[in-house]
Amino acid sequence: MILSSSALAEGNSPLFSSSAIGFQQINSLKVNMSNTSEIVDQQQTTNVSVAIVGGGLAGMSAAWELFNAGIRSLVVLEGNDYVGGRTFNRVHSKINYLEMGGTWVGATQTAVLELAQQFGIQTKDGKVDGPTMYGYQNTWTVIERLPDEHSSLAQQDFAQISAKFELLSQTVSVEAPWTTPNAIELDHITAGDWIAQNTTTAEARTWIESRIRHRIAGNLNQVSLLFLLYFIRTRDTGFYSFQWDETAYRLIGGTHTITLKIAERLGDRVRLNNRVRRITDYHSDGVCLTTDQGIIHAKYVIVAMMPKDAGKIHFNPPLPEHHQALIDGWQQTSWIKFYTIYPRPLWWGKVESGHFYCMEPQIEVFDASPLDGSHGLLIGFFDPKYSYLDETERRSLAMEALSKIFIAEAAHPDEYVEIDYNKQAWTGGCVAALPPGLLTQSGHALREPVGRIYWAGTERSMRWMNYMDGAVRSGQYAAQQILSRMTLT
Incomplete structure (x- = not known):
């Protein structure tokens, strides 16, 4: 329309x-x-x-x-x-x-800059400088960049599959990915199947899927592994910097x-x-x-x-x-974006802030509050599977997640705003795979x-x-x- x-x-x-x-x-x-x-x-x-x-x-x-x-x-x-x-x-x-x-x-997206x-x-800072945390079964975890033998099995599992993604993506041709060694084999397995075959813990598997899902598509079981590797290869900075480099600035x-x-x-x-x-x-x-x-x-x-x-x-x-x-x-996929606005960042000084992946409900959240603390601003994204809900129902889910991530007061913003690209006929999604x-x-x-x-x-x-x-x-x-x-x- x-x-x-x-x-x-x-x-x-x-x-x-x-x-x-x-x-x-x-x-x-x-x-x-x-x-x-x-x-x-x-x-x-x-x-x-x-x-x-x-x-x-x-x-x-x-x-x-x-x-x-x-x-x-x-x-x-x-x-x-x-x-x-x-x-x-x-x-x-x-x-x-x-x-x-x-x-x-x-920072390396030089064409748009x-x-x-x-x-x-x-430009200005993209988000509050803080860790990226993953919520899984009511436990929040900061991913270790270099886990060792004393780290949890999930941390070690996440590190090894991340390394595999990085190495495999480097074999892909940016100019002609279909000429990549074993291209046909890589193109006929789904990213979801490959992740399942190359992880040993459900926790790491959930982390890695959430890390990728927002960038290309909601269902990795319908996405070509070769396409995912090609996508990673086009990023310049590789797989490890998925959540760091891309949010460095806002205009x-x-x-x-x-x-x-x-x-x-x-x-x-x-x-x-x-x-x-x-x-x-x-x-x-x-x-x-x-x-x-x-x-x-x-x-x-x-x-x-x-x-x-x-x-x-x-x-x-x-x-x-x-x-x-x-x-x-x-394929086209539309995550549903939302904002919550507060008189000030109520959670600062009480909990660690930055970037969060909540697994249940499936929501990604960034703290984009200004450095002067003049207001609180959270930017979130719902998984596409919640598009069947109406705004009131999604707001309730968002408030539930924000109270888990931050503090109880985060569930009571001055304003809640969302946009659903699924409802626009002429721009049928946000990302594609x-x-x-x-x-x-x-x-x-x-x-x-x-x-x-x-x-x-x-x-x-x-x-x-x-x-x-x-x-x-x-x-x-x-x-x-x-x-x-x-x-x-």
């Missing part, structure tokens, strides 16, 4: 909800570009050099790369009434804003600021509420796009969407088999153009896949592919 501007302004979007009054959707989401609130009755035709389908971080990065290269004849077609995709802010009367999508940036720097966007003003700044520069080249329904004739001298607001004729097209979401577009002629297989087979067999069968089509169609999206990135940095890199890569082709012709 398309979110209306009025619904966003009034905070009534089905995407997110708040148990307290005082929220409004950030005004700048409705960037003052073209008036696209209604589908035009009479089809209009526009001719451009490049049409970009999707105004998320990948699509806007592609547009900015082209714009900086001197390409002014371009258009960004976004189905929602805001740019940003899986990164957008909500204004908050007390703490300025909440990031309802992507939040953290790692450099893009932010171009617009003068600065002042929120991650949404990047796409808003780009949109300001592009002006009416960005068209909101404008879904692309058909892409045709892409093997000819140009491509024809049928949208909610008219016809676009472009020399080149970048489809910058989650692979599964690209399946909502009708392609004629049909896409080649391997490209369609990726679109059809790519491939099932067994697909990477070796069709992986070569990940970044392969089809006629004049090019592809972008964090899922297609060779570095930091499933992260904002990967989205930026993928958009820049697709733009450079087109620029190279323009130079040749």
Whole structure:
């Protein structure tokens, strides 16, 4: 469904909800570009050099790369009434804003950091500096980086499987993972089965699964081991730094600021509420796009969407088999993000704080309170399996978990806010993974153009896949592919 501007302004979007009054959707989401609130009755035709389908971080990065290269004849077609995709802010009367999508940036995620720097966007600490703790059967444990013979069996088990992940991932080719030694064998076993075969304690198995699950998919028994190893390989920092490097920073003003700044520069080249329904004739001298607001004729097209979401577009002629297989087979998972806000960090000085994995209920929590203690802020994520619950039921689960993790008072925040991407039709999830067999069968089509169609999206990135940095890199890569082709012709 398309979110209306009025619904966003009034905070009534089905995407997110708040148990307290005082929220409004950030005004700048409705960037003052073209008036696209209604589908035009009479089809209009526009001719451009490049049409970009999707105004998320990948699509806007592609547009900015082209714009900086001197390409002014371009258009960004976004189905929602805001740019940003899986990164957008909500204004908050007390703490300025909440990031309802992507939040953290790692120290080695240089593409997104450099893009932010171009617009003068600065960083701040990502979370409270504290340990990562795992809750298992009412016991909280800090993972030892270097356990020895005196450590618990679970600690030793966790360390050995982590080492196996690290070593095995180093054998995977980032450019072409399907050429990895034993690729077919690795691609036909699930990550869940491999973890079960390579752990000896239920506790370590639970820890390792929780560590991975949020980053790629909810059910590791449906994810290819080769894909998981490839995902780890794209991270630069390897398996050991799963929870350390990626949460090093947050952007002042929120991650949404990047796409808003780009949109300001592009002006009416960005068209909101404008879904692309058909892409045709892409093997000819140009491509024809049928949208909610008219016809676009472009020399080149970048489809910058989650692979599964690209399946909502009708392609004629049909896409080649391997490209369609990726679109059809790519899994999408949406964890449900929530915030709890307090007058101050009530738990500071009483319990250790930082980063927590709670196993029952399955919730991941970060203490993101500011260093000055001016307010308390916890950011949490529900496992996708809780999507069938309503907000009231999930809030009860969250309060139960927070009282276990912190102190009893943590169950009584001033405000509770959540967002469920499962309820957004045009952005059908947060992270994505491939099932067994697909990477070796069709992986070569990940970044392969089809006629004049090019592809972008964090899922297609060779570095930091499933992260904002990967989205930026993928958009820049697709733009450079087109620029190279323009130079040749």
